[in-house]
Amino acid sequence: MKKIKIGFVGAGWMGSVQLKRLTERDDIEINALFEKNTERGKEVLRNLGLSENLLVSDYNDIIKNKDIDAVWLVSPNSFHGPQSIAAMQAGKHVFCEKPCATKFSDFCKQIEIEKSNPNLKTYVDYILYFDSLEERLRKMFADGAFGKITQIQVNYRHPVNIAGDKVWKLSKETMGDAIGMGINHAISVMIYAMQSQAKPVAVYATKLKSQVRDFEAEPIYNIMIKFDNGATGFCFGNIDSGNGYDAYHNLYGTDGGFIFESQIDRPYKVRYWSNKTTAGKWIRPLDKQNAGDLAWPDDTTTPDSGNVVEHQTGSCVNHFIDCIKHDTKSPLSFVNSQTIAEIGWAAQMSAELNEEIALPLNWDEAKKFFND
Ligand SMILES: NC(=O)c1ccc[n+]([C@@H]2O[C@H](COP(=O)([O-])OP(=O)(O)OC[C@H]3O[C@@H](n4cnc5c(N)ncnc54)[C@H](O)[C@@H]3O)[C@@H](O)[C@H]2O)c1
Incomplete structure (x- = not known):
């Protein structure tokens, strides 16, 4: 071999x-x-x-x-x-x-x-693509467990590690923008989950300068994404401060809903309902007693830590x-993750220009904007 x-x-x-x-x-x-x-x-x-x-x-x-x-x-x-x-x-x-x-x-x-x-x-x-909760969510979307998604929120709020020689993360030149520093994880979760039913068509974003630590680039972003099926996605992103790791998910469809809360203990951190699989009742899939046959395996991973280990x-x-x-x-x-990166570029443009940016990104306009 x-x-x-x-x-x-x-x-x-x-x-x-x-x-x-x-x-x-x-x-x-x-x-x-x-x-x-x-x-x-x-x-x-x-x-x-x-x-x-x-x-x-x-x-x-x-x-x-x-x-x-x-x-x-x-x-x-x-x-x-x-x-x-x-x-x-x-x-x-x-x-x-x-x-x-x-x-x-x-x-x-x-x-x-x-x-x-x-x-x-x-x-x-x-x-996060490989987290088993996200794998399950993608499959549930594709199987139509929630019907047509109308609203989806995925946050990324986590005070990224700037200790010791990781201090480069405070420099705009080396770090780039805060979206690239982890907020793009939330965008990726949203886009890959939605992939089976809708494509993003526009981005509107706002940003806020550092409040707690010394980031040169604005570390706080709020990103709204419009999808071609009429759904709206939303991401609260903040790498400046936090109280634990927040990758909160909250989504709503015509036939179901799903909530994940990073900071709540098992077995309560995930709950969902589906007209197709739970007869419209909320269940907690990490709680065997509550979910019965629909319980997820004990080794199901959930995104609730910023520790790379x-x-x-x-x-x-x-x-x-x-x-x-x-x-x-x-x-x-x-190429296959191009949309996720484009949402990041579009959000930077939108937050600066205070206007909605269409997707797929117009590269000529973006080249003029970034001029790098
Ligand atoms: N996907 C994830 O969940 C995740 C998590 C943590 C970090 N990261 C990414 O990993 C990268 C590294 O982050 P980190 O937290 O390990 O930082 P780090 O500072 O601990 O590690 C970076 C290393 O690169 C070295 N280095 C500096 N300049 C270099 C150069 N020009 N060429 C090669 N090496 C160089 C540094 O000496 C250091 O050892 C970042 O891009 C970060 O966004 C991703």
Whole structure:
């Protein structure tokens, strides 16, 4: 069996967890690590039983290395665009942490390069896709459990980690916008759930400057999304402050409703009703006594922590390796997740211009707006 050779980039908080997940597989080989903080890079390699010699001092050593099949980008946000473009231009598959880019021009290039190189596998880490609650929700949407959705709210309120060397997240130049710093997780949940019945057609957003911490970019966004079936989506996003992790979901359809509250204890955090499956009664699927045959398994995961160690890193790593091995495109590739990124760009435009922005995004207008 030929092993997939990986050039890994950025072994920080999230990177070290993903690197660990990769090393747990026997069909991959870590070929090189590019980590700006060499002491940290060596320590992470040592802890995983890998050779310190894997550390390279120049990103080009990864790009020019003909042996490397895929580049794994977990560097700070502003490097995702340039590093992924260079990797794709060198013919390498790309796993990219979110956001895909902090410059609109880089995002456009990612889409263009992927479209003209159909063999390249790419992936943007909208990791909530792999949470089992979100998987169930997508299936319930597709099965029509809630009928036609008319209103859907998904929040992302979480004071992102800026401790120690993660202080780069306060800089607009390095972090980009707050949507890319996690609010896009909520957008991704909403869009992938709605995918079986509607497409987003417009965005209206407002934003607020930092109230608590020293973010240069506005860390508070309120994003309203119109869908082509008449439904409205809403996201309260706030990375500035918080009282726990809030990925609250509340959706309403013609035949049912669903509520998820991150901060309420099991078995009460999820409840739903459906004319099709619960005879119109609210049930708590994480509560066996309440839900009976409709109870969800004990190992059902729910998005209620900002700690990456508790995220579905194993699933996302396995998914992307499988895409490479089986020559399949990820639903989260740059192109397949284009709408989620476009909602982020459109929300920034809308909040600045105080007007609704139509989707799909008019790239010419967006290029003029961002001028980057
Ligand atoms: N999908 C998720 O749920 C999730 C969760 C956490 C973080 N992230 C993303 O992961 C990325 C890293 O975040 P983090 O919290 O681990 O930050 P971090 O600061 O802990 O890690 C970043 C690492 O990159 C290194 N680095 C700096 N500049 C670099 C460069 N030019 N090239 C390569 N490496 C460089 C730093 O030394 C550091 O070790 C961010 O883009 C963040 O958005 C995603």
